[in-house]
Amino acid sequence: MRSTSSKNRTGRAARAAAAVLAGALALSLTACGGDGDDDGDEQGGSGNEETAGAVTLPKLNGESLEVAAVWSGAEQENFKKVLAEFEKRTGAKVTFVPAQDPIINFLGSKVAGGQPPDIAMLPQPGAIKQAVDKKWAKPLGADAIKELQENYSQGWQDIGKVDNKQYGVYYKAANKSLIWYNAKVFENAGASEPKTWDELLSTAQTVYDSGVTPFSVGGAEGWTLTDWFENIYLSQAGPEKYDQLAKHEIKWTDPSVKDALTALAQVWGKKDYVAGGATGALQTDFPASVTQTFTGGDQPKAGMVYEGDFAQVNIVQAKAKVGTDAKVFPFPAVGDTAPVVSGGDAAVILQDSKAAQALATWLASPDAATIQAKLGGYLSPNKNVDNSAYPNEVQQKIAKALIDSGDDFRFDMSDQAPQAFGGTPGKGEWKALQDFLKNPTDIAGTQRKLEADAAAAYGN
Template structure:
């Protein structure tokens, strides 16, 4: 899952979600984390769940889809590896039900640039999955995105909280279906490493640093940071900032109503420097972290027996896909706790990927309808490493207690939540590799002592992007 900002205020006003959600979702995540720690592994299925939800293969409760024999579709997304492979299984089910032929088109970040080149060449994909709120608005502003049809809208109304529907609106009109969500406020850890070190799950930032040092004393480097992918660093910042500065300032910074030279940003960067500036706590030190891509940051935490390269890794629920590649079992070998509270409350930051139609057709709208249904989400939920904002996906669809707890926390947030800050910013600032916030935070990871310099760079890049 990528994190990209958007400067302009979108019609969804996602940056202005109430504080109520942060508290409710945080409480749900904490409760879920406590419950899942005591649970078993992948075979633990929730009892009492309605397996009829998300029925597949045209059974009772399945979404009605048209016959599309002979129709062809191209679907573009930035997903790779297991995430891409699992989504292809969803597309295969759509093919089976409709007779259409669907081709997955691998895209690159920033996806708006990728789509722009495709459109300029006269060969846009029919549907694209956009990983930023801002990208949806940009696609609409450019005249690329087509409105959601009535069948897909009916599925949205039935299956989604209003807040998730609103995120896909521009100018009050529905243009997108949020097929994939993310809880981006989680720290995953190697259970054996914690057991050997005598370490406990922390609840506060101070406790987190103490736990990291306990793990270090046991002979394992505590924290893996995927610094080669700048979007992971924006997620670190957002969690610290939301918890430390609070929801109001988070919303204002997301809209650039507060400058990045504000003292609240200084405080958050100073807090991050307590971790990033200690080479003993970060796998490979800052230089090593900057050469570590996100997938490797996960896999190196769960390979190597009880002597992995790191004991913990921060990122969203989608980490499960990468953990699965290591053969570690979620809930037993790999456990999770909520991002520690830096201020009064633990942060809960959400993200997501939205499906938009670029070439309007019966087949493209049918795919959007399918993606808005519990049927599609249930298929991918069962494969792991995926979280749906669709409230009618059965808990039992998720393959283990950990992922069920995370999914319940997301749904419990209802209409109110804090969306990824960088996803709300202009792409030039929060969504482009090697530029803007991604690059500025990579530079800060390399030199965490230069808080003032990082603030100055962030503000200069933000001002230019928001003005543009």
């Protein structure tokens, strides 16, 4: 899904973002209210156009569009409300097309059949590059670029570029450096929020001693395991090494990878630290890994679960309140600095038309992002989304930390890799780390397997 020429990597230090995030989340994390309403008021225009705030959209009566994304459940339903507002403002009809992962393969079959969607939401910079190389992707027009330039930092614009031409609108972002915990479990155990890796291990032991398994891991989906590794590696090895490994400029047999896997094994390899053990974790998908942490009262299957801000959707599904039942702390510092790893999904045009360009322009606007922000479980890199749009104080602080970090972040490493290595179920990094979860003692073997798969995928 990525390629070795993901050359527009943003973030130069990660330290500034880490400091902002740590400071923001160290404050009180009490929820301050429920969901906002999700409707956007239509503002009057004139002639054949309708203007809403800063975004101007054409009349598209009778036009039909398809948008494909690998989104399901509440995430899909909330995005459909954003599309519904676009329909209301333009008169177009937009159909959401559920895609399978990896989406590039799904799109390939659609293109081969002569029926590509008008826009695809691509979750990796490398997927954008691949779509461009295959001549599927179409450049953004002047209106969409104008909206991007007004609303996005240079770094978020750049990761949607290929050969310095703008193809992607990063509609959705993720802060992937968070650990959520069951507040009642921590209270009963007398556990406190850790700031370092050693403190995290100590906290885990405290939770374990109280009678609750410390961690829930969604190992059935390999991407969650790559996120664990990336946070440890970024903090421990530092930003420069992170960038080198992301581009395969150093090998996965490098000692820095050994160090990161050794740290990871302190959680995955500790008897009874993972809910269900390795076998149970490998049968647990991401949504279940979250919900099982926040169901069962003060005796859930686990006390903590690692993942990004988007876990809030699943926390709500577990009927837990963010900020009271479910609290969060930044991924602890394994090295000198706490990590800040981000991800995201970009809207890319596959069928160029006035309607597709208008939809891309809409998705680059604060109007669109604000609708989904109010619904929760969503984070926008759009700096002109009012922070108060997010439905609770926890998410407001996470969103503020992302925006305040500017360009000082690192994008998900596996999302920068070729699809065969970093983004395919049952293959490459996903499979190697699933095998490592099963046998965390085999560090050298895991490194060899990662390097062999990476060399084949990167072609070097």
